Amino acid sequence: MTTTPPRLLVLGGGTAGTMVANKVHKVLPDWDVTLVDRDDVHDYQPGYLFMPFGMNTPEQVRRSKRRFIDPATRIVTGEVDRVDADGRRVVLEDGTVLDYDHLVIASGTTPRPDQTPGMLGEGWHKSVNEFYTFEGSLALRDNLAAFEGGRLVVHITELPFKCPVAPLEFTFLADDWLRQHGLRERTELVFVTPLDGAFTKPVASRELGHALEERHVTVETDFMVESVDQEAKVLRSYDEREVPYDLLVTVPLNMGADFVERSGLGDELNYVTVDKHTMQYLPQGDRPAHPEIFALGDAANLPTSKAGSVAHFSVEVFIDNLVQLAHGRPMTHSFDGHANCFVESGHGKALLLDFNYETEPLTGTFPVPGVGPLRLLKESRFNHLSKLAFRHIYWNALLPGRPLGLKPQMSMAGKHPEGPPAAMSASMREE
Amino acid sequence: MPTTTISGRTLEVNEEGFLVHPDDWTEDLGVELARLIGIEMTEAHWVPIRFLRTDHAAMGETPTLRRVSTQTGIDVKTLFGLFPKKPAKKMAYVAGLPKPKGCV
Numbered sequence: 001m002t003t004t005p006p007r008l009l010v011l012g013g014g015t016a017g018t019m020v021a022n023k024v025h026k027v028l029p030d031w032d033v034t035l036v037d038r039d040d041v042h043d044y045q046p047g048y049l050f051m052p053f054g055m056n057t058p059e060q061v062r063r064s065k066r067r068f069i070d071p072a073t074r075i076v077t078g079e080v081d082r083v084d085a086d087g088r089r090v091v092l093e094d095g096t097v098l099d100y101d102h103l104v105i106a107s108g109t110t111p112r113p114d115q116t117p118g119m120l121g122e123g124w125h126k127s128v129n130e131f132y133t134f135e136g137s138l139a140l141r142d143n144l145a146a147f148e149g150g151r152l153v154v155h156i157t158e159l160p161f162k163c164p165v166a167p168l169e170f171t172f173l174a175d176d177w178l179r180q181h182g183l184r185e186r187t188e189l190v191f192v193t194p195l196d197g198a199f200t201k202p203v204a205s206r207e208l209g210h211a212l213e214e215r216h217v218t219v220e221t222d223f224m225v226e227s228v229d230q231e232a233k234v235l236r237s238y239d240e241r242e243v244p245y246d247l248l249v250t251v252p253l254n255m256g257a258d259f260v261e262r263s264g265l266g267d268e269l270n271y272v273t274v275d276k277h278t279m280q281y282l283p284q285g286d287r288p289a290h291p292e293i294f295a296l297g298d299a300a301n302l303p304t305s306k307a308g309s310v311a312h313f314s315v316e317v318f319i320d321n322l323v324q325l326a327h328g329r330p331m332t333h334s335f336d337g338h339a340n341c342f343v344e345s346g347h348g349k350a351l352l353l354d355f356n357y358e359t360e361p362l363t364g365t366f367p368v369p370g371v372g373p374l375r376l377l378k379e380s381r382f383n384h385l386s387k388l389a390f391r392h393i394y395w396n397a398l399l400p401g402r403p404l405g406l407k408p409q410m411s412m413a414g415k416h417p418e419g420p421p422a423a424m425s426a427s428m429r430e431e
Numbered sequence: 432m433p434t435t436t437i438s439g440r441t442l443e444v445n446e447e448g449f450l451v452h453p454d455d456w457t458e459d460l461g462v463e464l465a466r467l468i469g470i471e472m473t474e475a476h477w478v479p480i481r482f483l484r485t486d487h488a489a490m491g492e493t494p495t496l497r498r499v500s501t502q503t504g505i506d507v508k509t510l511f512g513l514f515p516k517k518p519a520k521k522m523a524y525v526a527g528l529p530k531p532k533g534c535v
Contacts, residue, residue: 158497196517222517224496226508238511268501285489303492303532 005032006326009090009100011080013037013065015399016297016311017106022401023319025070028326034074034098036090040065042399044391046308048137049166049344052144053177060391062134068399080107083263085290102292102322105265105272107257109162109298109306111136115253116157118228128228129249131170132162143247144177149186150246152178155235156193157225159200160269161254162298162306165353167191168198168208169344170249175215176346192220192235192243201360204353207377211345254306256299265293271301276357277334279318294318304337304357312398313338313408338410340366342387350383352376356410362417367406369414376415437463449524453487456527465525476513476525479503483526493523493531 008024010017013035021035047061066075078092083103090098111132113119119128125139154171171191178184191198191212198209198219212219226238228248235243256270264287265272272295275282279300281293295301296318297311304310314335321331337357344350352374353361365372373382397404435444437460443451448467450456461480465472472480482503486494496519500507507518514521523530 224507224511238508239516268495268498 005030006101007032007034007099008102008104009098010035010104010106011083011090012106012108012297012299013042013069013075014106014108014297014311015308016108016299016315017104018042018065018068018399019312019315019401020104020106020296020318021073022068022070022399023315024322025072026401027319027323029072031326032074033070033072034076034100035069036076036078036080036092036098037065038077038079040077042068043134044394045132046163046387046394047391048131048134049163049169049173051137052131052140052170053173054141055173055388056391058134058138063395068395080257080259081262082259083265083293085263085265085293086288088292100292102325103294104318105260105293105295105299106297107260107299109160109254109256109271111161111252112255113250113252115255116225116228118230119250119252121228121230123230127233127245127247128230129247130252131166131249132251140249144174147183147187147247149183151188151190151244152247153190153192153235153243153245153249155223155225155243155248155250156195157251157253158194160306161251163341164200164305164307165208165341165343167193167249167251168212171217172211172215172346173344174249175217188218189215190218190220190243190245192223192225194222194224196221201355203363204355204361204377207351207363208343211379215346260299265295267301269301271295272299274300274302276302276304276337278321278331279314279335280331302335302337305339305341307339307341308394308398309340310338312404313340313406316408336409338408340406342383342390344384344387345379348384349379349381350387351379352383352386354410354415359410359412359417362415364415366414367411369411371414437467445529447530449529450527453527453529456484460527461525464527468521468524470514470521470525472525479505479510479513479522480526483522483528487526487528493526493528495519495531 008031010020021033024033042063042065044061047056050056078094081091081093083090129140130136131140154167156167178187197205199205224238225235227236233245260266260270260272267273273282273284274295279294279296281290283289296315298306317333317335320333324331341353342350354366355361363377366374366376434441442455462472479499510518519531
């Protein structure tokens with residue numbers, strides 16, 4: 001008797017999709033894995049933050065996708081038109097039909113400047129910048145080099161967006177860069193956010209808020225942008241406030257892939273609705289259930305940061321569950337929302353944040369309790385060097401699916417909780 | 432948890448005054464909560480507030496401003512007019528729900 005191996009189809013070859021393909025081959029070697037992507041470009045996206053300041057070169061950031069994907073994977077190049085969930089197949093724009101038994105949607109999130117009136121215009125990538133694309137980051141490098149002082153405005157359109165600490169990091173690095181180039185005294189540095197503080201989580205917001213104050217950065221909070229007026233060079237909010245700029249660095253609205261919406265699998269921002277512990281598709285309203293569909297990385301609507309660390313930790317949980325499913329057993333592994341983010345603070349230093357669904361970022365040491373060597377929520381040179389070194393770990397260990405020695409579950413060891421007792425409940429549940 | 436007394440009822444609230452238990456809420460209480468933040472409820476106010484209540488019951492979380500706008504068809508500018516300055520937060524407050532999370 002011959003049996004057909006189970007077919008796993010992965011949509012997207014970024015951090016999450018690449019890790020899934022590589023790990024599945026290790027644990028389920030007889031599975032038939034196909035990965036779809038529109039191109040062969042894999043960028044180390046944290047490098048986009050560094051390129052404008054010359055801290056990473058474009059060559060360090062860009063690689064071929066295929067190079068990192070296990071050769072046992074069949075790679076299909078094309079644009080996804082839609083997922084026919086009831087028919088268990090994916091249709092590409094060129095008409096190709098791909099059948100599957102299990103589907104992983106890992107198509108990420110994309111900046112959508114077209115969603116804010118006036119953002120795309122003649123000044124796009126000139127006076128109105130972003131650092132969430134390779135092209136945008138390069139243009140910003142050149143526009144910053146030509147900057148002679150004035151109002152440099154860093155702006156967040158709406159949440160969620162990729163790497164929620166990145167605009168703060170950009171602000172810190174810009175402050176440092178302006179000082180080094182003798183421009184800081186001629187520049188008003190402004191941070192504009194729809195939030196009511198520097199960051200979402202209270203302890204981190206306080207620490208990072210202090211860091212902005214120390215650097216004399218003006219902070220405009222609760223600012224929901226309605227439009228960008230490129231002629232007058234101002235941002236306008238729904239409550240009719242105006243923020244003038246000479247050089248604007250914005251984080252456009254982020255949205256998931258349009259095919260997610262066409263397939264009826266997404267929320268209002270085209271993120272696939274999933275169970276936050278298993279990443280299994282969780283239909284909204286009266287949509288039909290499809291337990292064979294999962295979404296990983298930024299494409300999912302997980303209530304935590306859209307970040308590489310979340311993709312990494314959640315893929316590990318997903319793979320453990322997939323092995324159980326393959327053997328006809330129920331899934332017992334649960335993702336806790338663990339995120340781990342370095343925050344560049346300028347002057348060759350960085351902070352480290354470590355948090356999950358239940359516990360906000362706290363001060364302390366990581367990963368060895370009481371020792372570190374990394375310090376949580378405090379600036380240190382070692383944190384900065386670790387962030388720079390992570391590019392090598394990403395290309396050489398993370399994407400190929402080698403173990404990094406970090407557990408996917410967050411640990412409370414070595415951390416200093418504070419605030420109301422409610423925040424302690426997570427530590428009680430530590431395994 | 433602190434408590435507060437509104438219309439003769441003692442209610443559990445968080446540090447920011449949001450109801451801790453969404454089930455404590457009634458439409459009459461919504462009117463009082465709105466009054467506490469300077470809003471006189473009209474039918475135009477009730478449309479998004481009722482959506483917040485049903486959506487929270489169905490989804491288990493408070494909808495974001497964008498979700499309220501796309502699902503009710505009320506544009507964001509109008510929501511800013513009805514609940515000035517901080518519509519997402521104020522609507523959640525009046526509807527007796529936690530602040531929308533969308534913020535991570």
